[in-house]
Amino acid sequence: xxxxxxxxxxxxxxxxxxxxxxxxxxxxxxxxxxxxxxxxxxxxxxxxxxxxxxxxxxxxxxxxxxxxxxxxxxxxxxxxxxxxxxxxxxxxxxxxxxxxxxxxxxxxxxxxxxxxxxxxxxxxxxxxxxxxxxxxxxxxxxxxxxxxxxxxxxxxxxxxxxxxxxxxxxxxxxxxxxxxxxxxxxxxxxxxxxxxxxxxxxxxxxxxxxxxxxxxxxxxxxxxxxxxxxxxxxxxxxxxxxxxxxxxxxxxxxxxxxxxxxxxxxxxx
Amino acid sequence: xxxxxxxxxxxxxxxxxxxxxxxxxxxxxxxxxxxxxxxxxxxxxxxxxxxxxxxxxxxxxxxxxxxxxxxxxxxxxxxxxxxxxxxxxxxxxxxxxxxxxxxxxxxxxxxxxxxxxxxxxxxxxxxxxxxxxxxxxxxxxxxxxxxxxxxxxxxxxxxxxxxxxxxxxxxxxxxxxxxxxxxxxxxxxxxxxxxxxxxxxxxxxxxxxxxxxxxxxxxxxxxxxxxxxxxxxxxxxxxxxxxxxxxxxxxxxxxxxxxxxxxxxxxxxxxxxxxxxxxxxxxxxxxxxx
Numbered sequence: 218x219x220x221x222x223x224x225x226x227x228x229x230x231x232x233x234x235x236x237x238x239x240x241x242x243x244x245x246x247x248x249x250x251x252x253x254x255x256x257x258x259x260x261x262x263x264x265x266x267x268x269x270x271x272x273x274x275x276x277x278x279x280x281x282x283x284x285x286x287x288x289x290x291x292x293x294x295x296x297x298x299x300x301x302x303x304x305x306x307x308x309x310x311x312x313x314x315x316x317x318x319x320x321x322x323x324x325x326x327x328x329x330x331x332x333x334x335x336x337x338x339x340x341x342x343x344x345x346x347x348x349x350x351x352x353x354x355x356x357x358x359x360x361x362x363x364x365x366x367x368x369x370x371x372x373x374x375x376x377x378x379x380x381x382x383x384x385x386x387x388x389x390x391x392x393x394x395x396x397x398x399x400x401x402x403x404x405x406x407x408x409x410x411x412x413x414x415x416x417x418x419x420x421x422x423x424x425x426x427x428x429x430x431x432x433x434x435x436x437x438x439x440x441x442x443x444x445x446x447x448x449x450x451x452x453x454x455x456x457x458x459x460x461x462x463x464x465x466x467x468x469x470x471x472x473x474x475x476x477x478x479x480x481x482x483x484x485x486x
Numbered sequence: 487x488x489x490x491x492x493x494x495x496x497x498x499x500x501x502x503x504x505x506x507x508x509x510x511x512x513x514x515x516x517x518x519x520x521x522x523x524x525x526x527x528x529x530x531x532x533x534x535x536x537x538x539x540x541x542x543x544x545x546x547x548x549x550x551x552x553x554x555x556x557x558x559x560x561x562x563x564x565x566x567x568x569x570x571x572x573x574x575x576x577x578x579x580x581x582x583x584x585x586x587x588x589x590x591x592x593x594x595x596x597x598x599x600x601x602x603x604x605x606x607x608x609x610x611x612x613x614x615x616x617x618x619x620x621x622x623x624x625x626x627x628x629x630x631x632x633x634x635x636x637x638x639x640x641x642x643x644x645x646x647x648x649x650x651x652x653x654x655x656x657x658x659x660x661x662x663x664x665x666x667x668x669x670x671x672x673x674x675x676x677x678x679x680x681x682x683x684x685x686x687x688x689x690x691x692x693x694x695x696x697x698x699x700x701x702x703x704x705x706x707x708x709x710x711x712x713x714x715x716x717x718x719x720x721x722x723x724x725x726x727x728x729x730x731x732x733x734x735x736x737x738x739x740x741x742x743x744x745x746x747x748x749x750x751x752x753x754x755x756x757x758x759x760x761x762x763x764x765x766x767x768x769x770x771x772x773x774x775x776x
Binding site: 221225229320321322323324325327328329330331332335479481482484485 | 536538540558561562564569570574585586589628
């Protein structure tokens, strides 16, 4: 780790971190603030939802969700927060190294007296710090807004803690997989489509898996590994699935270091 | 001990040729010119020595140490001015220079300000607002501020106005007098001739000649063009003349040898126009291949 690279990288992430954090907090606020009006007609709503086609509910992550309880409702809201977190983390992963090559600043950095592994570590930690800020904002806004709008209802703390604790692994998955994929490619012209494809694509995969009753798809997507509805209903993680995420992170990390320390840095001409 | 020693360096980008079997050495404290047309492999060679890319085969040492294995340590003593300068666009010049300085052990603040003043660099502007020439100046300052022992200059004068070029050459000469080894890559023969002790000539990825600059100059060809009425091309068919051509009363040829011989021949006839000039690098290369 080199402090100067870390600081430089962190500064470059800061604006984006703030934007994402505010957006996710606003999203949680909007959802949670609507809970009391939902809850009043929850019985009615659950009944109405039972009449909807199962596929439609699945597409919006509402299948098997009990909207009448505080956490049931929150698990539905959390799914949308997850999509944002996934795209943010994938974005940082894809751009971590590729941005220097796209904007040709890699020559500047790599001609300095630092090893590539050190550069990668510093960059990863800076990105992770940014993601952790967003993570903390999700924690604070979740607890804050739930308590603000819960009225006289109660909720169990443990499932909510488990849900929020899952964020860090969830973010790491998209950060490291994005990084590894970016290093497999020669050049990335624009990061956004890749980040959207990975972040949103994984969500779509999990939805498809549900709709088709396909269980192999859920093995690769973190949206299944950390299904909010499952965590809230069971008060526990689906551990074998979580281990798949952890394994993917480890493989991506090892692969990224291997690829980056052997990478030919492209030149302008 | 050589400052740089390249041993059979070869680099392919997939199937595309980078450089092939490049070997040379650069002595400490010399200014070594590296000339060749665009795409010959000059940048590839420098990027290999900086381990920005890795060789397909062969190896190189800098100050006696393997340039990949000891890369980070060696780069403490290396300054690099790339041919195309790109820096973090949103940073201010001063912040970029400070960031650059933060990688080196010693405190470079004083030298940084000296260089910035010399190059007339405005420190508070944003990189994105700078012209190409001004970015080049940032490159020069960031490449020199840590007082490196070895300098890689890749097409350093592109984008600099003539006045700045002169200042830059002066600066490089001073650095050299302080004991800095300079690896100077260029496709402009003139500036290499002015600066360097020895030159390596690279074409299509291969070194075709490594010579003392004086030897090269003595071997140098002159490009002569004579316009005269009723002139017969065979008039100039003397030893040392090659590529003799004749069209519309104008005779072109290359001449290598004592220039007075040709001058005497020309003075014996009535001419309407005469030019004698340095051939372009490409034209010299053509001769290397004849």
